[in-house]
């Protein structure tokens with residue numbers, strides 16, 4: 616199942632949308648595995664940490680610079696005219712597309728929702744420190760063995776380019792997953808406009824949140840993620856068997872090696888991705904009738 620809006624499949628079919636969300640789980644897990652190879656490299660998230668960037672007139676962080684450069688190119692190639700791609704760089708700092716239009720039929724109700732500032736904040740402050748803690752600890756012990764101790768013992772392996780590239784992959788995948796909430800909301804709205812309309816006119820975000828929440832679907836998402844992360848996160852050796860190390864102090868007991876902290880994947884979805892997806896859904900619905908005439912609203916209510 617593809618998110619190609621030019622196919623004949625109904626882009627607002629909820630099962631189709633859910634299958635896209637499921638596929639994005641894989642993209643996110645594999646990108647997390649890649650990022651977890653590197654240390655935290657906290658310097659790339661600090662504004663003004665690189666004199667070289669200040670020298671070229673850029674005040675932000677290394678990652679913000681990477682985002683701006685990457686997204687400038689992508690904006691020219693009209694990435695951000697697609698209804699499921701949103702930039703992290705403020706839109707007024709990006710160039711216009713060199714091709715006009717995108718040929719994608721208008722599927723969503725016009726809206727300006729972009730929750731990327733929230734995604735950027737939780738990703739850099741909570742997610743990265745958590746998933747890189749193993750690599751960061753390993754680096755610290757290597758550095759200690761070389762006599763490097765104290766603050767410079769931690770965090771920094773110098774791979775700023777690779778790290779930022781992987782961060783962008785992850786940020787974009789998470790952003791797409793979360794903003795897909797717009798499609799979910801449009802689909803749910805169209806299946807029964809009259810259920811939603813009173814709570815949009817009165818604005819009642821709590822009632823809207825209750826209407827869009829599907830606890831069984833969420834539970835299935837989390838259970839599936841735990842399984843996927845446990846499968847994909849195993850470190851398989853050249854012999855095709857999972858790598859394992861003896862447990863110190865236990866005779867003949869072994870422990871598997873992981874490329875990723877499995878529980879952290881579930882937590883990422885439980886604490887951040889699912890709640891933000893739902894926030895996007897509610898925000899989208901709150902503005903779903905903006906600019907419509909009473910007659911248009913009445914017609915929708917009758918559906």
Ligand SMILES: C=C(O[C@@H]1C=C(C(=O)O)C=C[C@H]1O)C(=O)O
Nearest residue numbers: 799827828829832833836889892
């Ligand atoms: C995305 C949906 O809406 C809500 C958000 C979910 C999620 O982010 O995984 C899951 C179920 C719903 O509570 C959906 O119904 O599929």
